[in-house]
Every structure is written in structure tokens, then in C-alpha cells.
Amino acid sequence: MEERKIKKMDDNEMEECDMGSDEDYYNDPDPDVTHTDNDKDPESFEYKILEVVEVEMLLNTSVETMCKTIDVSPSLAKLLLHNYSWNTQKIEAEYRQNPEQLLINGKIKPSKIAKGVSRKNECIVCAQEVDTLLGVECRHRFCETCWCQHFEVQILNGVSTAIGCMGTDCTVLMPEDFVLSILRCRNQSKLSQQYQELTFRSYVSNHPELLYCPGPNCTAVIQAKAKEAKRVDCKKCKTTFCFKCGIDYHAPADCDTIKKWLIKCADDSETANYISAHTKDCPKCQVCIEKDGGCNHMKCKKCGHDFCWMCLGDWSAHGSEYYECSKYKENPNIANESEHAQAREALKKYLFYFERWANHDNSLRKEKDKMKEIAKQIEEKVTTKDGTWIDWQYLNKAGELLRRCRYTLQYTYPYAYYMLKGARKELFEYQQAQLESAVEALSYDIERAVLDSRGDIENKMDVVEKRRLTLVREFLVT
Amino acid sequence: MSNIALTRIQREFKEVIKSDEVKNCQIKLEPFEDNFTHLKGEIIGPPDTPYQGGKYTLDIVIPETYPFNPPKVKFLTKIWHPNISSQTGAICLDILKDQWAAAMTLRTVLLSLQALMSAAEPDDPQDAVVATQFKQHPEIFRSTASFWAYVYAEAPRNEKMKEYEEKLKQLQEMGFHEKNSRITALSSKNWDLQAAMEFLLP
Ligand SMILES: [Zn+2]
Ligand SMILES: [Zn+2]
Ligand SMILES: [Zn+2]
Ligand SMILES: [Zn+2]
Numbered sequence A: 001m002e003e004r005k006i007k008k009m010d011d012n013e014m015e016e017c018d019m020g021s022d023e024d025y026y027n028d029p030d031p032d033v034t035h036t037d038n039d040k041d042p043e044s045f046e047y048k049i050l051e052v053v054e055v056e057m058l059l060n061t062s063v064e065t066m067c068k069t070i071d072v073s074p075s076l077a078k079l080l081l082h083n084y085s086w087n088t089q090k091i092e093a094e095y096r097q098n099p100e101q102l103l104i105n106g107k108i109k110p111s112k113i114a115k116g117v118s119r120k121n122e123c124i125v126c127a128q129e130v131d132t133l134l135g136v137e138c139r140h141r142f143c144e145t146c147w148c149q150h151f152e153v154q155i156l157n158g159v160s161t162a163i164g165c166m167g168t169d170c171t172v173l174m175p176e177d178f179v180l181s182i183l184r185c186r187n188q189s190k191l192s193q194q195y196q197e198l199t200f201r202s203y204v205s206n207h208p209e210l211l212y213c214p215g216p217n218c219t220a221v222i223q224a225k226a227k228e229a230k231r232v233d234c235k236k237c238k239t240t241f242c243f244k245c246g247i248d249y250h251a252p253a254d255c256d257t258i259k260k261w262l263i264k265c266a267d268d269s270e271t272a273n274y275i276s277a278h279t280k281d282c283p284k285c286q287v288c289i290e291k292d293g294g295c296n297h298m299k300c301k302k303c304g305h306d307f308c309w310m311c312l313g314d315w316s317a318h319g320s321e322y323y324e325c326s327k328y329k330e331n332p333n334i335a336n337e338s339e340h341a342q343a344r345e346a347l348k349k350y351l352f353y354f355e356r357w358a359n360h361d362n363s364l365r366k367e368k369d370k371m372k373e374i375a376k377q378i379e380e381k382v383t384t385k386d387g388t389w390i391d392w393q394y395l396n397k398a399g400e401l402l403r404r405c406r407y408t409l410q411y412t413y414p415y416a417y418y419m420l421k422g423a424r425k426e427l428f429e430y431q432q433a434q435l436e437s438a439v440e441a442l443s444y445d446i447e448r449a450v451l452d453s454r455g456d457i458e459n460k461m462d463v464v465e466k467r468r469l470t471l472v473r474e475f476l477v478t
Numbered sequence B: 001m002s003n004i005a006l007t008r009i010q011r012e013f014k015e016v017i018k019s020d021e022v023k024n025c026q027i028k029l030e031p032f033e034d035n036f037t038h039l040k041g042e043i044i045g046p047p048d049t050p051y052q053g054g055k056y057t058l059d060i061v062i063p064e065t066y067p068f069n070p071p072k073v074k075f076l077t078k079i080w081h082p083n084i085s086s087q088t089g090a091i092c093l094d095i096l097k098d099q100w101a102a103a104m105t106l107r108t109v110l111l112s113l114q115a116l117m118s119a120a121e122p123d124d125p126q127d128a129v130v131a132t133q134f135k136q137h138p139e140i141f142r143s144t145a146s147f148w149a150y151v152y153a154e155a156p157r158n159e160k161m162k163e164y165e166e167k168l169k170q171l172q173e174m175g176f177h178e179k180n181s182r183i184t185a186l187s188s189k190n191w192d193l194q195a196a197m198e199f200l201l202p
């Protein structure tokens, strides 16, 4: 018990420094029950959530090191680092081998030196005589007005670190200090601001340890040792995403599978649209029923029939070992059927998986609303002295766990869709069905929770998370 | 038109007119209706290509931000080339996109287009049908391109064209009256009459 308390305090502190800790989810709902294999969590992943200032510090450290190692200005070091994806070791190695070539590959020096322009003070871009011509390493010289216009056109097009020289066939890129000094001379402070924001974004996106949080309007930057397909929970905007591909987290499916699946869903969106119904008829008394919660276990308000929202089958068949609702039964003879029948079968198969995928997505949204409702109810109950706030906390935890398990469940469907037939798939479908039944059982109970159902719910929480981890541990490729 | 753009274009005109290429009748540049924002270019099909001797007219639009953005150029003369759309004349060439540099001129552009006619880049195609033919049936590609040069660009005629004209006539007799569509259909289908007919049917 003593240790648990200390751990809790740590968790609170962790919030402050935004470490991606999942401790809460794996803490035993009941201290008497012990989990033994939680340390082997295949999804655990160490990362930090950085503010802009912290990212700048991180980048500047690399820049400073670079300036010392090879004798260049901070601006050129930045350009070099960016063009080498911030791989300092590679830069140092190439520098030892051939410093000249390094600067050419890094787009700082030109591969061939420009011939001198014939007429002395003429800028060949605007065809005007001017007092001074400016330029960088490649010796292409142009007037300040032209440089400024060039930068303006590029920046407004969203180009920043990739702004090139105006010379014909010149490979040199413009270092930050040169761009900024020209913009400053021409009083382009707004443009200058925009340029700095763009370069910053560009540096981050080329950095192997950094990723922008994909959440809407979120400025958080995630830092981790390597671009692995692991889950990041942004504490700032509550988005959950994959650190490798930057889209919604997708275990047990891998990045390629989920990309393929999402493209397929987008391509077939019209075909799939008709199935996203919000009402269905009770299979017994035919009364129209609207799905208002997340749970697939429906109870008809009129005749009391328990049925499954997905397959409209009897719910009693879903609670047992033989939960088969999640498993697609392929026609075993399909190879011998006509091309037309095969196409129909392919569509049927896709719709089966898509429907379950979309339904869990929908349930996640409904359960989110439900949890808000429950939070309100808890407040009321606490005010009317029906239990204390602590007594009811288990329900919030249960809701959070349910969300996580259903989320994994949602992503088991694209995974299964692309799986080849065989023993592996059978094991996967078995574990998926197990998780499916545990998720629905927990969801059903949460929607109907009372104070004395705590023990029941906590048992179900234990079961559902164990099943989720079993599946993820078995099928998540790490 | 901005000041810089106008000064530049005027200067470029002088440059092109004085150039050797103009003296050798390889390239030409003139304004459309006294207006420097819309120009007409002309290039001659380079020797040892299917386009040899053909005259190709180009539509050139100078953007407000010229020369910081590239001119917008397309072929007005129809041409059979992997990097140029056989339907719209749109061109896929790096210096007309992100590889443009403000120091480049219309003369650079015209000469680059001539170079493109000599050396196609089928792996970066604008017209996928042409590019496929270029790779899979290089002989058919060459004779098709020179047929187009003869029909649309006043290039000289050769022996092979009799066979092509025969097929065009056969399609016409089947009731396909539009000449350009007939040429496109046969060219796209490697001059297979049956396939071209199916291509033309709605
Ligand atoms: Zn200038
Ligand atoms: Zn240069
Ligand atoms: Zn975020
Ligand atoms: Zn991913």
C-alpha cells in the first residue's frame, strides 16, 4: 500500500512534465488483485511532449555542436543539419572524408562556381543598374529588391528551408541569416515572422526524433528516440496517434495496413454509406429502435428482447465462448464461382469488416457522451450523499478503460480484413471475439451502473484489459 | 504587369531577336496583340527527331510575379510526345515548375523545350498513353510522332504515312467524322483499327 501511494504522487508530478506515462491504465483497479506481466506491455513507449521553446533549445544544441565540429556559421550549420536530417554522425563522417563534398551535398556550396556576370553592376533578374549586388557562396549576385521579391514569392508559397538561389542551374539553398537580413532591410517583419514559423516546421518535420502533434491547432511537438509505430497521447489536445505515421493510433494493425484500409474506405465511401444507419428494427417485435449508447447489446424497450445491434442475432449467443459475430464466414467454394459472384463476395466481405469498424467508431463517440453524462450523475449523487466522490471514481476509470479497449477492438477489423486464412487468423479471430464480448459486457454494465455494481465492473475491467493485452502482445509487430 | 516583369520582358525580346537561334530560324518570339503578358513562341523540331522540320507554336503567359515565378507555357500545335499532353498541349518540364530560377529567360525556356523534344523523359510523363507507347513500342512511337508532325506541324511526309492515312480513311468510312479524334484513337491504340474503333464508340 505504501508503495502505491508514492507511485500516485509520481503520477501527479508526471502530469506536470508531460511524460507519456500509461501507469494509470495498468494500475490495478483493486489493490488486492495483482497483475504479474504488466511490465511486458508491448505498447509502452517513452516520449516527451515539448513546447516550442524546448524544441528550439534542442535544435540549437545540435547547431552549436555542429559549429564547433566544422567551422561554419550557425545558419549554415542549420541548413546542413536540415539537409542531413539532423544526423550529426553522418555529417561528421563525411566531413572527415571530404569536407568540400559535404558542403556541396549540404547545398551550401555550388557544384560548379558561377561565371562572373559580364556587366558589372547590373542585376540580371530585373535588368537594372544598382549600387550593390548581394549573394551567398555560389557567387550569383542580384539586387536587394529582387532577392526580397524572390523570398516573398517563395514564402507565400510555403517554401522556407528549400528556398533556392535565383541563378540558372544553381543548387545552393539560402541560409536563414541571409534571408532574414534581406527581409529586415526591406522592413518585411510580417514576412519574416512567417518565414521563421515555416522554417521551424520544416526543421521539425525533417528531424528523426520529432513529430508535430496532428491534433487540430495543437502546437505540441513529440520527441522520442526513434520513429516507431507506438502510441502517443497528447496531453495538450487529447489526440492519440502513431509516432511513426502521425495518424490515429492503430494497433494491432501496422502503418501500411491502416493506410491501405483508410484509402479503401475513402474510395468505397459511397458503397459503405448506406449501412451507417442509426436506427434498426427489433428482430422480434419490429419496433424501431435508435442506438443511443455505445453498447451493441440492445434491449428492446417494448418487448424486452435482448439482441445484437451488429448482426441482429440473439444476445444470449454473444455472451458465451461462441461469440461469432465478429468473424466473417467466407464462402468456402468461392474460387469456383463466377467472376460476378466473386466480386459480390469481395464487397460483402469488405462491408462486413467496414460495418464493424464504423460501428465501434460510432460507439466510441457515444460512450464519450455517456461518460460526460455519468460524470454529471456522479456529481449529483455525491451532493445527495449517495456515496462519496472517491466511491464513484471507479466508474470514470472504467469508462477510460472501456474507451481504450474498444479503440483497440476497432482497429482489429482492418487487421483481420487483410489477414490470410489459416491458423494465425483463427487465433486472431478467437482473441478478437473474446475482447469483443468483454468490451460489450463492460459497456452494458457501465451504462447501468449503481454503487453496488462496483465489484462486478471492476472484475470486468480486469478481464477486458487482460484480453486486450493478450491480443496486442500476440499480434502487434514491434 | 509589375515594373520588373515589364523591363525584363522587353529586355528578353531584344535578347532573343539578337540571338543566333533566331538567325538560324530555330526559335521565334512575338507578342500576342501588343501585350507583353501574352506571347507567342515558335520552335522548330530539332534534327534527328520525329519532329524534324515541324513548326511548333507555343502559348506563353507571363505572370504578374515574373521572373520570380516561371512563365506558363503550353503547345498550341498538337504534338505526340511523352512529356506533352496530346490533348491539351500542357508540358511537364522541371524548369517550368519548381526548378525555375529568376535568372532564366524565355530564350532558356524555348531552348529547353527544343532539348525536351530531342530527349523525352518517359518516366516523368505528362501523357501516360504516349509514354507507354514510347517504352513498349518505340518504332510505332517514332512513326506516330512524325505523322503528327506532318499533319499538325507542316513537317515533311514519308512513306509510312500512306498506311496511316489508309486506316484513317477506313475509320472515316465507318462514320467517324472528327479527324483529330480518329488520329488520337489510332495513335493511342498503336494503329490497331479494331481497337481504335472500340475506343471511339461511346
Ligand atoms: Zn534586381
Ligand atoms: Zn547561386
Ligand atoms: Zn496535441
Ligand atoms: Zn502508424
Ligand SMILES: [Zn+2]
Pocket: A282, A283, A284, A285, A286, A287, A300, A301, A302, A303, A304, A305
Ligand atoms: Zn422488441
Ligand SMILES: [Zn+2]
Pocket: A308, A309, A310, A311, A312, A313, A318, A325
Ligand atoms: Zn452480433
